[in-house]
Amino acid sequence: MPPVPVSILRALNLTDASKASLSTSGLGSGFTSTGAIRALVPSPDGEGEEERQYFVKTSSDGKAAEEMFRGEYESLNAIAGSVPGFCPRALAWGPLEETKSRSYFLATEYLDLGVGGRTGSSLAQRLGKLHSTPAPPDPETGKRRFGFPVPTFCGDTKQPNRFHDSWADFYANERLMVILEESERRNGKDGGLREMVEITAQKVVPALLAHGHLGYDRNGNGQGITPVVVHGDLWSGNADRGKIVSSGRKEDEEAGEVVYDPSACYGHSEFELGIMKMFGGFGSTFFTAYHRIVPKTEPVEEYEDRVRLYELSGAMSIMQKLIKKYGS
Template identity: 50%
Template sequence: MLDQAVLDALGLNATSTTVSPHGGSGFSSTYKVTSGEKKYFLKTGRDDDARVMFAGEYASLNAINDVDPTLCPRAHAHGSLEATPGSHFLVTDFLDFQSSSGGPSLAQKLAKLHTTPAPSEGKFGFPATTCCGSTPQPNEPYTTSWAQFFAQNRLAFILKQNEAANGSDPGLRTLVERTIEHVVPSLLGKLDGKITPVVVHGDLWSGNASVGSGQAFDPSACYAHSEYELGIMKMFGGFGGQFMKEYHALVPKTEPVEEYEDRVTLYELYHHLNHNALFGGSYRSGAVSIMKRLLATYESEANL
């Protein structure tokens, strides 16, 4: 039986609506809701973490959907369940992963997203906290400096998450602080005033996308530098050289082009640190390796 709060949010009748388990998630229970010809995807979860996650995903999906309604599903509602106090829900369109059959490819849709200015008057941020995995990401206050946003809202924040999850780590803290002090200004400071904020998916790895159908899901959006998207795509792969060639034909690499690979590596660093906070294991060594490599070039450059 579908919770009354979900029925009310969608304007559905219980007698003509069915719900069945569908798919799986490490952070929520997932279902397919059917009412006549209408199909929805439902997520439910407990406690305040689920409330924050679903509110952020709701805002993320609709920010992307406003640019390209074929890239991500439209989110219809989120809120608290009536029958289960302390539990929350999110309802979106149900995706049928079928071939794009001649329509725009995922690379073309991503390019459209990344060439459409965000509705933030040139500022970086987002109107909701979003979650990458289960990590809540602060997206306010808005700022005109992408370097400042990435340094504080991503690297400095995820360092605190690492210490909360894994305990004090002076070596990691020193490397992150040096990266913020030297690498971020050298690589990203020169972009301030020269790049336009766009909506990014924010968690675009192969498990959150269907290249064949040109669709994506589970976003963690913000108004960011377009290349920020590419960090997690590089970390986990799955998109291929032809995808990137098609994408960059529509979204040229930001100048200076010779620093493109290092910028994407810097953005990838955030996801290594996030995964270390979430899962530990080898992700710390990946983060350390990236920081040492970038510091070898840009720490000395910053001190010239």
């Protein structure tokens, strides 16, 4: 087994390298190299030692790796802070000082997938709790706003996540237009595509999501919407049954439905459902149980149109990758 890099040992406060091991067997990702660390640490009572397990990602992709891991670090902790055990907590990220290239790492709690049988909280229960918990206020203004403290990545597309007071402004500018501009940067401009996206951003988004409209019924009764933490890339490949193990945090180790690889933001709860419905894998039983916890936003009669609109950002991300691969 390769040794655990000193940078990671130091970040995890593992002081005895001889009691830590790194395994990369059977682990891998399209964007990063991954591994599992096992270490012995002093037990809380000081009478002996107990095992800790960690999951580690590394990448030599320079600035992109730095931003990607910072975004995932903040995304994981935004989710875990609201619903402990729903995803691994991120414990550390930073540069791998041992490498000559600009490499970075991300270390998290270890998530053991496929365990727990049918016990524990369901995906509907945990996601419903996440989407019922208001996002933290913006420290600069003291208001709850739509955005996220750092950029995140959906695949290899950077999402700046600049803060907006209006959800419609955020979705139009930080999702639809960002993806369009990235596609144009990579693949060249397409006048027809730009026209359709601009009409959607300038006409359809305000019609469905405008402040003063979303969150109010046809009689004008309502309170608008409150930003909540959304996973941001929740398809069936980023959810499973599982359990965090050997973390030292018993509150994190309840078996149940879990999620991972988030690309979070503070947004409208139904934004999550666009990706979930576009890729499938979540049946009517889930949505029925979820909406018992998080009712459909008013105007309810526009719910299906809103979800279709939210599907568009995911479809555009896929489209620009296909154009890059086959368009030339």
